[in-house]
Amino acid sequence: MAGPPNTDDRKVTSLGELPQSIEPPHDLWPRIQAQLGDIRAAADGATPAQRRALRMRWLAAAAMVACVATGVWIGRSLLSGMPGSGTAPATASHGSSIPGVAPTALDAAYVSDPRYQQQRAELVRALQARLARLPPPERDKVTASLQAIEKAKADLEQALGHDPSNALLQELLVNTYQDEMRVLTDVHEASDPGRGI
Amino acid sequence: MRIGLGLTGALLLLLGATAATAANDQIFDRQVPAQPRGVVEISNVSGNIEVSGWDRSEVGVHADLAGGVEGVEVSSEGGHTSIKVRTPAFSGHGVARLQVKIPKDSELDVSAVNADISTSGVLGVQRLSAVSGKISAEIAGADTELKTVSGSVQVKGHGQPARLRASTVSGDVHLEHGGGDIEAGTVNGSLIASLDGVRSVRAHTTSGEVRVEGTLARGATVEASSVSGNLTVRVGADGGYAYEVSSFSGNISDCFNASPEHTKYGPGSRLEGTRGDGAGRIRLKTMSGNVQLCDRQ
Numbered sequence: 001m002a003g004p005p006n007t008d009d010r011k012v013t014s015l016g017e018l019p020q021s022i023e024p025p026h027d028l029w030p031r032i033q034a035q036l037g038d039i040r041a042a043a044d045g046a047t048p049a050q051r052r053a054l055r056m057r058w059l060a061a062a063a064m065v066a067c068v069a070t071g072v073w074i075g076r077s078l079l080s081g082m083p084g085s086g087t088a089p090a091t092a093s094h095g096s097s098i099p100g101v102a103p104t105a106l107d108a109a110y111v112s113d114p115r116y117q118q119q120r121a122e123l124v125r126a127l128q129a130r131l132a133r134l135p136p137p138e139r140d141k142v143t144a145s146l147q148a149i150e151k152a153k154a155d156l157e158q159a160l161g162h163d164p165s166n167a168l169l170q171e172l173l174v175n176t177y178q179d180e181m182r183v184l185t186d187v188h189e190a191s192d193p194g195r196g197i
Numbered sequence: 198m199r200i201g202l203g204l205t206g207a208l209l210l211l212l213g214a215t216a217a218t219a220a221n222d223q224i225f226d227r228q229v230p231a232q233p234r235g236v237v238e239i240s241n242v243s244g245n246i247e248v249s250g251w252d253r254s255e256v257g258v259h260a261d262l263a264g265g266v267e268g269v270e271v272s273s274e275g276g277h278t279s280i281k282v283r284t285p286a287f288s289g290h291g292v293a294r295l296q297v298k299i300p301k302d303s304e305l306d307v308s309a310v311n312a313d314i315s316t317s318g319v320l321g322v323q324r325l326s327a328v329s330g331k332i333s334a335e336i337a338g339a340d341t342e343l344k345t346v347s348g349s350v351q352v353k354g355h356g357q358p359a360r361l362r363a364s365t366v367s368g369d370v371h372l373e374h375g376g377g378d379i380e381a382g383t384v385n386g387s388l389i390a391s392l393d394g395v396r397s398v399r400a401h402t403t404s405g406e407v408r409v410e411g412t413l414a415r416g417a418t419v420e421a422s423s424v425s426g427n428l429t430v431r432v433g434a435d436g437g438y439a440y441e442v443s444s445f446s447g448n449i450s451d452c453f454n455a456s457p458e459h460t461k462y463g464p465g466s467r468l469e470g471t472r473g474d475g476a477g478r479i480r481l482k483t484m485s486g487n488v489q490l491c492d493r494q
Contacts, residue, residue, distance in 0.1 A: 003434070005314040052394075134328070134329070134346075134347075135311065135329060137329075138328070138329040138346065138347040141347040141366075141368075142346060142347055142366055142367055144367060144383040144385060145366045145367040145385050145403075146412050148384055148385040148404045149384060149403055151404075151425075152403045152404060152424035152425060152484075155341065155424065155484065155485065156424065156484060159445055159446075159484065165462075166445065166463065166464065166465075167463075167464070168445055168463075168464040168465070168482055169396050169445055169484065170446075170486075171480065171482065172420075172422065172424055172483075172484050175401060175422060175424075176403060176424060179384060179401075179403055180383070182364075182382075183366050183384060186344075186346050186366055187366075189257070190310075190328040190346045
């Protein structure tokens, strides 16, 4: 009944009883080398889905770079058109929306809501005719007020150009936009025959 | 001789024209019954409108009409009285000076184009608007809304709690003895208010000066802002107040030796602190306007 001793069952009582080295039952390296070769070959001849994923990654990276570049370009071109920067605003050459004042280049950039822009454009378009209905001294006063608002907007936008995240300036700019709309609406209603404000 | 005749002729023409003008002036007087707490509506294009409250249950209208005014329509029905100055269609010319007496608790609604409006002794709600006329109102404890484009607004209160909204585009706003809740705004006019136990103030200008003085009720709030106008707030309050002043490039000063903090990032300069128990709150903001805060008048 005696057989070869079972090494798994044999109790080791000291480190010295352990073998110095254990040889694997067979050479593992050829299989590892073969698998590495498969991976390299797959990369060279990737499937269409893999190639598409790779291309998308490149496109995403390119889009990010393009976005950053566009942002820098917009920032530079708008800031360079702001009052006090030495060059005229890009839109100034098209004439003023409000009598006696130049439009600011950042109007569209800061307030992009189309409904606001449409309402403002309609009020500004009718402004000249509405102002003409006011008596000359009143017309001068209202024009001066509109100029004060335009100047405030330009000053705030210029300051925001230097400190874009300034919450105080942002709040005052919002107030000023609201004031402008209020004035435009008041003038519109005030010169409405038979209605008044 | 010829010169003498010419001069005499010119003089006669002038006298004739003056007489004709005087003859065109009309005096209009009318009284209609009205409810003590009814609504009175008045409209006039040019001239002025003076409204005063009285103890009678009727509306009295006295008008001085000139320059082609067609007449005055007065109607009263179901607690609603209407007074309208009729001017020739299309021309709109003509001047009417109206003196209207209304039951003192009436609700008053006045609209004018180029006419000054003044009210006194009216205790009910008032809504007064003019395009280029000046508005002068005496207010009591009821809500009041005053609006002009180029005219100024002058309000006399009695410190009674009420809600007041006053706005003008290019005129000034002056308030005496304001109480309750006040909201006022102008673009480039000045905004000057004396307060008498007010609960809240919101004042805003674009380039006009804001000056607020007086006393606040306990726990009151004051918020004032301007882009380039100066803000001066000299108010005391029972229970004190917490204050927060910020300006991008304006100077901040105070009368209690607190020093504003200058920040590289953020508003520019900032002053924060508390007076007394800090029950109320004051927030003042400008871009380039100077700010002065004091808890003494």
